[in-house]
Amino acid sequence: MNKRIFLSAPHMGGNELNYIQEAFDANYIAPVGRNIDEFEKQIKEYTGAKYALAVSSGTAAIHLALRVLGIKDGDEVMASTFTFIGSVAPILYERCTPFFIDSDTASWNLDPNLLEEELSQRAATGKKQPKALIVTHLYGQCADIVRIQNICEHYGVHLIEDAAESLGATLNAQHTGTFGKLGIYSFNGNKIITTSGGGMLVSDDEALLSYARHLSTQARDDAPHYEHNEYGYNYRMSNITAGIGRGQMEVLSERIKRRREIFNLYQKELNIIEGLSFMPELPSSVGNRWLTTILLPVHLSPEKIRVTLEKENIESRPLWKPMHAQPLFRDAKGCINGTSDTFFKKGICLPSSSSMNNDDIQRILSLLKPLLNC
Template sequence: MISVTNIVISRDKSIRQCLEILDQTGMSILLLVNKKGSLLRTITDGDMRRLILSGAALDDDLSGMPEKTPISISQNMTDDQVLELMDLHQINQLPQVDVNNKPIGLHSRHMLRPRIQLSIPHMGEQELIYVKEAFDTNWIAPLGPNVDAFESELAEYVGSKHAAAVSSGTAAIHLALRLLDVGQGDNVLCSSFTFVASANPILYQGATPVFIDSEPNTWNMSPIALEQAILSCIGNGHKPKAILTVHLYGQSADMGEIMKIAEKYEIPVIEDAAESLGGRYKGQHTGTFGKFGVFSFNGNKIITTSGGGMLVSDDVELIEKARFLSTQARDPAPYYEHTEIGYNYRMSNVLAGIGRGQLKVLDDRVQARRDVFHRYRDGLKEFECLEWMPEPSGDVSNRWLTAVSIKPGYSVSAPDLIKALTSENIEARHLWKPMHRQPLFSGCNYFPHSPELSLSDYLFETGLCLPSGSNMTVPQQQRVIDQLGEVLNSGRWIK
């Protein structure tokens, strides 16, 4: 309950003073009381604007404010009763009064229903040990023992021979492209159904992205569209320099087929596994099939270093070159000498300490998010309109985010579902808007899965992500399920 000490006013206050109180307190309502302190009504900034429009001046008192029966609650009401009253009157705040009708507090919808976010950091117990070690030894700047250990521990976990810890997943993609000599005039085949960070580094290198649609079995890069794009580029005299495939929302792309095509045409593969750490394709970790794998430790990922990324490869020379480029490409000389462009991309020893602690609980985090997915699917199984992101036999998705789309033929709207959840202080998001529809990439070529189906467009228009944090409680998730069920059960969603 919020204190009302600073928002209780009497009629002798001027409109100007009332507006100043709202501005200073950050509140959206004031409580007007009589001389005995009993609640007369609530006043909003809208009420004061209407009073001014009726002819009142800023320095006039509130004597001209019309009477209005206040909506208030007693001390014995439950949270559910308070919310029911808010819903009935379509308001988000309610004053609580004592037996003498004197305001003693203010209830806010958002405090009664705390925000459920999409994916928040989930810290363990080991992170502080490694961070403290960095402080105790004064290894605060980039590089240090935690960086070295994090690289080797992450590489061992995923089954890659070498790794370079960097400042972000985007930086890792950029380095991979640079190490493959991607440059001006080159084509890079890139998943269209992804976040913009997958494609931006292609532009950093002056190259041109060619976008590839998804396929129904994984919602990731379509091998059919990929081969069509390769043949088209070769036919135009520009063999693609690289393939950048994304493992979306924790689910692996069909790496068996993609690698067959890549090897057939001798095109190196970069795996953007930013969202799929801990996920597997046929028993093998994502990020370990291509020439390079990329992982992200952004704050919303399955494990986090606050911000950071990792580039992995079995090629030791390429990883050593990545480390060189990510430390401003400083040559091995007794002074600062540089013969090529470098970047400030290395991870700090402090953040690497966080990553080491997080890595120890990664398997638990994967299982927790998979449990979240299964509770959604089981709790909403009666609704045939819902189509959950697939997981092919033999694959293990880390279910970073639970993604769902609406089947054709139903009147369910993803934006309406998102709006309904938002009204209950629950965060949900549209699935990624495809890169070929982004203004930034207008004019870039795009290859759909088939002439009849552009799956990435369909998924963007019909899909949404649900809250999926590994530290989301079962009661919190039940709130999401109940709200979705309430909307889906309404008459509007009949097929």
């Protein structure tokens, strides 16, 4: 059997084990320690966010974002429908009501026109506005985030950015995750950099971030006997996994460079195919191209491609099934116009690991091209 090609494999830089060793030497085998402090510092320096909190997952970071904004019990939260469940499950953790917004074709991310129409109509008819909007920058590409930010500000809606997949992606040279009141990144095993599992919450608001830090450590008040006025969570990142993060940050720019090269290689070879298109990049934005994603010509099914590649030990994946189409959210309301449904029906994520060499990509292309009739 040929060597397996994964969709998005972890890719170590080399220094990760040294930082883990450092934690062992200091005996900081705990959710506190130098690796955590340094990793948070690296993220702040890299993204320009003023404050950062390393946590156990991206989902935990989104949950904390809702908690620190006081969003709970029947509050309405709008969200991108074209996303992964981790974006929106925290809405349910807090017993809130989701309202999904469809994608546009220019970014494949949340459509600012649909958002504006909905919020302006609510304003005109005196209908309650949502408390927050969770917008996802999917597959490493920027949503139309400046417009979305302006709309949220105008209608007094808190903006939370799910930049789980888009660390390093920028619009007008500003990092995704830093436009909203709060932003999150994920370091799950398949992300552009990984800590095996982990996340980061960022904000320019010191009070919000220090409250999140408090909630992430079981909301323990400052008393030797552990006083509690409210409940929190055990959401801190381990000092061991933060050591992996420290090493990974040293190679993040290289990882983005390689993912973008891989995207360009696919594009050069496949762009000639009638009816096939690649996930676009908005003007003035630079994505991290975490995954190369394509929409197939009408006559081709993503499942056929997936199965053919899988037979040759190559992993690919359908695009995310939109949240409004998930049985879990069958009763949820939203502004849905079919755009993300089409993406789901016609789209596929191609193997995009930064550790792939050009021969790996040629192996994939040699299977794809006959299927695509070229």
